[in-house]
Amino acid sequence: MTATTTRTVEAVRRMPGVEGFWVLIAGDLGVFTLLFGSFMAARSDKLAEFEQARHALDVTHGGLNTLLLLTSSWCVARALQSARQGDAAALRWLQFGIAGGVAFAASKVVEYAVEVHAGHTPTSGDFFMYYFAVTGIHLFHVLVGCVVLSVFLSRWRSRGIATQLAGFESAACFWHMVDLLWVLIFPLLYLTR
Amino acid sequence: MTIERRLDVVWVALMLVTVVTTWLLQLHAVAATVGTLGTFGFASWKVRMILLEFMELRHAPVAGRALFELWSIGAPLMIAAFYLTS
Secondary structure, three states, X not given: OOHHHHHHHHHHOOXXXXXXXXXXXXXXXXXXXXXXXXXXXXXXXXXXXXXXXHOOOOXXXXXXXXXXXXXXXXXXXXXXXXXXXXXXXXHHHHHHHHHHHHHHHHHHHHHHHHHHHOOOOOOOOHHHHHHHHXXXXXXXXXXXXXXXXXXXXXXXXXXXXXXXXXXXXXXXXXXXXXXXXXXXXXXXXXXXX | OOHHHHHHHHHXXXXXXXXXXXXXXXXXXXXXXXXXXXXXXXXXXXXXXXXXXXXXXXXXXXXXXHHHHHXXXXXXXXXXXXXXXX
């Protein structure tokens, strides 16, 4: 690579969206890292209890939720690409992305209902205290993401697709962060044996 | 390869790896340690792909990209360290 090419590449390198937003993303990842470490430390102290409680979770349900969120994230990434080209397909991709998020949230509520019905609540022990806390905070992020993406969908419909692209880049990055957090939460709670 | 095609390929790969870690690595024939560490190894790769491709950090300034890529390795490593010492 020549010096000129290198300078050109460096000139176009940028963090997507509003740069300050990445501080929020880094902070969120930091908080969840502390939760992950805290969970693993508690697990170390009560291995047998955590392993027994883990078996009460439905791995298939969790796995399908992971596939749902990955697909939703992919749809939002495709929505951004379409929006940059002014392609009306952006609306459809974004609708699918939001639908994936709503389906994940609904699925999580069903999972909570099943656990509570089986007598597993946040006061049932350390494992379920962490389970409801970590997945609950994550679910809150999912709901916030759904609302923010829905606001952009509404604006795109009324004002045109190419409006506020930097803002949408930030919203999309938030949504992908929700996805990648679940990519670690799922094996942490359901698959660590 | 277009950006759209690249996103499609990454999505398919993420889905396939999820199927492997959720259902195949959890089989009783797979030792617990191998299954768990393998799952977090793949999870680290999945997080990195989401950061680089979906969040477009592949085109970010080196420092910004490095910070988040380090997290994609560091967080699963921390979990693995706790797991191995418990």
